[in-house]
Amino acid sequence: MSVREQRWAGTIDIAEYRYPAVEYPPENQTTMPSDRAYWITLSFVPRVGGKTFRALVDRFGSPAEAFAAPEGELAAVPGVTPGTAKKIKAYARRVEAIEEETFALADQGIGLTCLADPEYPVNLSYLRDAPPILYYRGLLHPGEGQGVAVVGTRTPEPRARKYARDLAGALADRxxxxxxxxxxxxxxxxxxxxxxAEGRTVAVLGSGIAHTTPVENTELAEQILRQGAVLSEQKPTAQASRNNLMARNRIIAGLSLGLIVVQSRAAGGALAAAERAARAGRALFTVDFGDPSEEYAGNRKLQSLGATLLPAADGRAAAIVQEAVASMELKREAGWTLQSASDVQLRLFEA
Known part of the structure; x- marks a missing residue:
């Protein structure tokens, strides 16, 4: 296994290896695209997701070298079909134009970071299919390790809604x-x-960063920007779609060392995020409301998978989560390999 493969697999400390840092063009440079331009352009190619992007860079050394490769060599890379190879060659002619488009993002208050940047979020960079490019608004703090995802149904019961609100505030206080x-x-x-609680929160969109999805949370998104960030892997003008919403679950899980499902039915986005967290070796939590109804079937499913049960009423949940996540962070910093869920557990997710 190569050093790069070890990094993607999470078997070495992230501080020990990163892709070679991208080079940025001097001010007013117009003659040659920057390294970053090739990263961005390759991420734009249809059907080149995180895994395929990784395979291309592993094979050729950099996005620029991938664009320079013959179609036949591109098509020999796992995940790259002959059709995708043709698209890669076609996009090679658009690098400068796409770079010009991205220069305008800063004027819109949109930042951009790629996987080779030191600013890229450290937890997310462990994923094998980490997004090559992230667009964001607000404050990106790459080194923060104690991220915890709080997710659940879009139609919660009042007690679950209050629990999520109170728990998030308590976590922020810590x-x-x-x-x-x-x-x-x-x-x-x-x-x-x-x-x-005046804490830091990060919102991951299923649309491009130029849109707030759902529109009902436009004001909330602006409030988040004061101390947190709103981000997306999609092109800034991309609309929300089912595929995009499901894809963002891996980012929610990847940014965090632990994921809490507050209330969920037997299937849905929250359980999909929990599965991604399990595959990535993150800590899983759910809340024990003691409710046998279908509205909490997802909670019971997670309990059967071995998720840590958080008490519903005694206020100890934040301390339990903090202790578990701090332990994982220390192990990660020591070079610990994050252990993913077993095949049996993952099959239960699909049951």
Whole structure:
């Protein structure tokens, strides 16, 4: 296994290896695209997601070298079809134009970071299919390790909504970054609780960063920007779609060392995020409301998978989460390999 493969697999400390830093063009440079331009352009190619992007860079050494490779060599890379190879060659002619487009993002208050940047979020960079490019508004703190995702249904019961809000506030009081997806329901409650506590929260969109999805949370998104960030892997003008919303679950899980499902039915986005967290070796938590109804079937499913049960009423949940996440952070910094869920557990997710 190569050093790069070890990094992607999470078997070495992230501080020991990163892709070679991208080079930035001097001011007013117009003659040659920067390294970053090749990263951005390769991420734009249809059907080149995180895994395929990684395979291309592993094979050729850099996005620029991938663009220079013959179609036949591109098509020999795992995940690259002959059709995708043709698209890569076509996009090689658009590097400068795409770079010009990205220069305008700063004027819109949109930042951009790629996987080779030291600014890229450290927890997320462990994922094998980490997004090559992230667009963001607000404050990006790459070194923060104690992120915790709080997710759940879009139609929670009042007690679950209050629980998410209170727990997010308590986590914020302990200096923990709260990550969620800005969806209605539990996500909204988590972001609101963190904002009220004047803590840091990160919202991951299923649309491009130029849109706030859902529109009902436009004001909340602006509040988040005061101390947190709103980010997306999608092109800035991309609309929300089912595929994009599902894809962002891996980012929510990847930014965090632990994920809490407050309320969930037997299937849905919250359980999809929990599965991604399990595959990435993150700590899983759910809340024990003692409710046998279908509205909490997802909670019971997670309990059967071995998720840590958080008490519903006695106020100890934040301390339990902090202790577990701090332990994982220390092990990660010591070079610990994050252990993913077993095949049996993952099959239970699909049951």
């Amino acid at each position: 200096g923990i970054v709260v990550v969620s997806g800005l969806a209605l329901g539990i996500d909204t409650a988590a972001h609101e609780g963190c904002v009220e």
